[in-house]
Each structure stands twice: as C-alpha cells, then as structure tokens.
Amino acid sequence: MEFQCIKECSQCCIEREYYPSKKFGKIGVLILPEEKERIEKLAVRKKLKIKILPRIGISHSKDEMPTEILAFQLMGIEESGNTCPFLDKESGNKSPHGGFPCKIYKERPLACSTYPLIESNPMTLDKKCKFCQEYGNADENLIGEIESLLKIKSRMNTNAKKVWRYATGIGEKEDRPTIQKGWFLE
Numbered sequence: 001m002e003f004q005c006i007k008e009c010s011q012c013c014i015e016r017e018y019y020p021s022k023k024f025g026k027i028g029v030l031i032l033p034e035e036k037e038r039i040e041k042l043a044v045r046k047k048l049k050i051k052i053l054p055r056i057g058i059s060h061s062k063d064e065m066p067t068e069i070l071a072f073q074l075m076g077i078e079e080s081g082n083t084c085p086f087l088d089k090e091s092g093n094k095s096p097h098g099g100f101p102c103k104i105y106k107e108r109p110l111a112c113s114t115y116p117l118i119e120s121n122p123m124t125l126d127k128k129c130k131f132c133q134e135y136g137n138a139d140e141n142l143i144g145e146i147e148s149l150l151k152i153k154s155r156m157n158t159n160a161k162k163v164w165r166y167a168t169g170i171g172e173k174e175d176r177p178t179i180q181k182g183w184f185l186e
C-alpha cells in the first residue's frame with residue numbers, strides 16, 4: 001500500500017511522546033550533531049526561540065558522564081513538550097496535504113524526512129502516525145524516508161562501552177512527579 005499523509009493532519013509535528021518511558025520525559029525531534037548548528041541558524045533567521053537538549057551520549061568504561069553526544073533533540077514549545085517551534089500554526093498557509101506547514105520544510109531535520117518510517121527491513125511505520133491508525137502499514141512511496149532512515153542509523157552506530165540517554169524533565173503537569181532530568185545509563 002502507498003503511504004500518503006492523511007488530509008489536514010499535522011499530528012507528528014504537534015504530539016510528542018514519552019520515550020522510552022514516562023521517567024525520561026517527552027522527547028523532541030532527533031537532531032544529529034552535524035545538523036545542530038544549521039537548525040539553530042534557521043531558528044535565528046526565522047526569529048524563533050528553540051530549545052535543543054542532548055538525547056543520546058556515549059562514553060568509555062571509566063567515564064561517569066557521556067564524553068560525546070550522538071544525538072540531540074529539538075524540544076516542543078508548549079510546557080507539555082508538544083508542538084515543534086517550526087510548525088506554522090498562525091499564517092493560515094497549508095502544507096501540500098492541507099495540514100499546518102513546516103517553516104523549514106526543505107531544510108528540515110533528517111528525522112522529519114524519515115517519519116513515519118521506523119524500520120526499513122521489513123518496512124515498518126510508526127503505529128502512532130495517523131495514516132497507520134487508519135490503514136495499518138504501507139510499503140510504497142517511502143523512498144525518501146528509507147534514505148533518511150539509513151543515514152540516521154549509520155550515524156547512530158557505536159561500539160562505545162556505555163550508552164547514555166538524557167531525561168528531558170518535560171511533560172504533562174500531572175506526570176511531572178514521575179519525570180526525571182539528566183543522564184541515565186542505558
């Protein structure tokens with residue numbers, strides 16, 4: 001089946017999830033280290049305030065903290081952690097499928113060009129994507145997504161002794177007692 005965004009949907013640019021669990025807080029859009037400066041410059045150009053936190057760090061056996069960041073994350077603008085700062089909800093413009101447009105669509109992070117693909121062999125889409133909720137999986141019209149996913153996977157490959165995950169401390173008000181902030185060893 002061919003993948004097509006659902007008419008007027010902007011769900012993946014708005015709703016952020018707790019990952020891998022509530023303790024780690026809401027995650028942002030994954031940003032590779034080589035993308036960080038470019039995304040920060042785009043925000044300045046668009047006069048937007050953005051928050052980029054670390055996401056995955058690595059270190060060697062005796063280190064007590066990560067010594068290298070493998071991935072960062074672009075946080076949402078709401079207190080709950082939702083809504084990407086680059087989503088244009090105000091201008092009245094629409095994306096090609098009628099949702100809210102992305103202010104940096106042509107220069108968006110690799111992770112955005114990958115979504116909703118989460119695995120290429122076998123081809124697997126994120127079940128939270130509205131298309132998947134309505135139609136199940138798709139296996140066509142995903143060439144760009146596959147290329148982006150493979151690039152991210154190659155950048156995230158590591159044989160470091162320790163892999164760390166950053167808890168963002170961000171989420172819904174009622175969940176805050178559970179949500180942590182800082183580095184945790186995987």
Ligand code: SF4
Pocket residue numbers: 004005006009010011012013099115116128129130131132
């Ligand atoms: S990828 Fe899925 S969730 Fe995102 S806009 Fe398209 S249909 Fe909606």
Ligand code: SF4
Pocket residue numbers: 012013029084085086087088101102103104105108109112
């Ligand atoms: S950068 Fe653009 S495509 Fe990516 S989440 Fe934000 S608004 Fe959506």
